[in-house]
Amino acid sequence: MDFFDRFAVPHPSFLIYGAMVSIAIAMIAVVVGITYFKKWGYLWREWLTTVDHKRIGIMYLIVALLMLFRGGVDAIMMRYQLSMPDNTFLDSQHYNEVFTTHGIVMILFMAMPFITFFFNYLIPLQIGARDVAFPRLNALSFWLFFMGAMLFNMSFVVGGSPDAGWTSYFPLAGNEFSTSVGTNYYMIAIQIAGMGTLMTGINFITTILKMRAPGMKLMKMPMFTWSAFIANVIVVFAFPVLTVLLAMGTMDRLFGTNFFTTDNGGMDMLWANLFWVWGHPEVYILILPAFGLYSEIISTFARRNLYGYKSMVASMVVISIFSFLVWAHHFFTMGQGPLTNSIFSITTMAIAVPTGVKIFNWLFTLWKGKIVFPTPMLYSILFIPLFTLGGVTGVMLAMSAADYQYHNTMFLVAHFHNVIIPGVVYAMIAGLTFYWPKMFGFMLNEKLGKWTAWLLSVGFVLAFIPMYITGLDGQARRMYTYSESTGFSALNMVSFIGAAIMAVAFALLVYNIYYSIRYASRDIGNDPWDARSLEWATHTPVPEYNFAIIPEVASTEAFWDSKKKGHELFKGKIEKIHMPNNSPIPFIMSCLFFAFGFSMVFSIWPVAIIALIGILACLTYRSFEKDHGRYISVEEIKETEAKLRGAKK
């Protein structure tokens, strides 16, 4: 094959050429725009080199929203393709690529950065700290994740997308059956992003264990911080499995090893097992912080403290342990035998117990509360029944004998969307609406927000409930078309209409952001929701150092008690504050990782070696660097505080 042939898209279509042109135009527009407004210096100083957890958080948010729309376009294309029998909108290869990238983008490049945005923005504020434990490492985490995401997204215009499903099972994903470089992108882009996630995990565990405000014992932490802590523990134990797995997959594809091949002793089921040893805990990494957000929102708007704090914590710990003991339920039909299947059936069903405890705790929090219904609360209340429905179908799937009927059908697709959309996506939007005023100093429009919530829910029900039925009738997932005689067409059309309504809801969310930027009142104070935990005790916008005086905490709901019971949070006087310096190293190092990843995908070894040397040089530089941070003087703090207090109503 000619050198440049490898970079061509193996299976071009009108849609891909359209995407190429629009990507090129968008990139030119961004570069021209930044140059025209002379913002390069600002971008470099304030964002690319920043180590401030709040700014890093906002960058995660921007990537998550962009990826939400990229994955959303994939979803709409799939639903349109299936809305009519024998549709020719997408061919089989293109459909394979679309469902593969939809899965990876939505899980790893939308949901993961979205929760990491909440970790970054909220945890230091919730525990009364000034930054995370390792600010520089935090910046490196973000940029590695960002470069991994960009590398992955490049695939569909340079060399072709991965097409073996988001699970990328071997032997399908091996060289024999996946001949384009698409699966190389999968192996390497996720590896780079995964390293970033692992560092995030280490960083936040250390932050939460060591940097809590005085008086904040572990059992006095806000529930979101608890959920984030447990999610990060899962990250630290699950992501190394992915690291090894992807390294082995990369070696199979690039170096001709025989880990997962069908000859020379290779074992394809090893991939499936290891993938889900990481993959199943991964879904709990997503859902636990979502649960944490719901806990914050529900207790805020029920105007009550969270019911069953201890059982909430205990149930999350139990879920985190069980999350490592259920992986084989993803392939009951692949021949482990009845004993293994039974054990994994039981562990899977057992997870419903702690999850049920959490559902009841939320309901009891509402009981006798003075409930109000702003947008975040509306999402939380819609979440409870919809998520429970998804949980119940999960228990159906957990029955290994019955799973032979459900396996690889649209029933399964309906189930996991039914837990992930009301569980994670609603929580993300609810949390975004809830914390928007904290970040930007104005609220999102309530009327538009409620319209979004209802449209999203109607769209969701129309899009996914029909899949349960077609799935039970035998419609297989990942099939690009079906014939008229199957009788699936009417329900699939309903699904498409639902998906279109969801698309309208997401567009409305964007319009809401635009509308609120233009028209929303800026005069909202520091605590517009009458909330309960420490993040609301500081100014809006949050100053660089978060808290001029580190708060002293006496109860679980420190801020609420300071408002209602007169607990004094900020004792003592202002002292100079130590802050970390900005650094270009994380950004530069991640660019080198991008170059390394790209040249690995296409086996351009000289560039890969040069980039690797560059990465090691960055590490060496870091080892010898003397950087003791800087101090913000007392006068400067007092000036900032006076200005912010003036802005308050």
Next chain:
Amino acid sequence: MKVDNSLPLEYSTEENSLKILGFWIFLGAEIMLFATLFAAYFTLENRLGNGPSGAEIFEITPVLVETLLLLTSSFVIGLGIHAMRLGNKKAMMIFFSITLLLGAGFLGFEIYEFIHYVHVGATLQTSAFTAILLTTLGTHGLHVTFGLFWGLFILIQIKKRGLTPETANKSFIFSLYWHFLDIIWIFIFSFIYLKGMM
């Protein structure tokens, strides 16, 4: 920077104690990484294809020498940290140098061992067993190689800057890493070599 003199130098600032805890958590992740490799190894151990088995290619002599070198280096770095706590910069640097030399010796024997494997037809591509064997050993070997450079940089910094809270912290964290590699080697020795040769 607040320095608490009642604590050992490597723990004496808040930043230092954060770094030590962070590194312990990182070692937790490393344990998972090697645990995954071991799980894959045990799964693929008897899947030989047309290639040789462990019993056919393992040689006891270099393995024993490697084990001795690495275990001794782990002991010596312990002495180095002890010297550091006593504030004896010179002794500490000597012990760290010996550690790195023993580590380099280990690596030399491991490279010899790899050449031997390739020589007897057990390459990365031969079978699932040889692939996972060389990957597991190679991952450990890469860690040692990385450690040699890391340790060398720390040694240079101690020579230039003396025993400060910062350099003491780096040395202590490096010693944790080195002990960890030693423990992993004990598992490799027992469950790959001894089990394979029995």
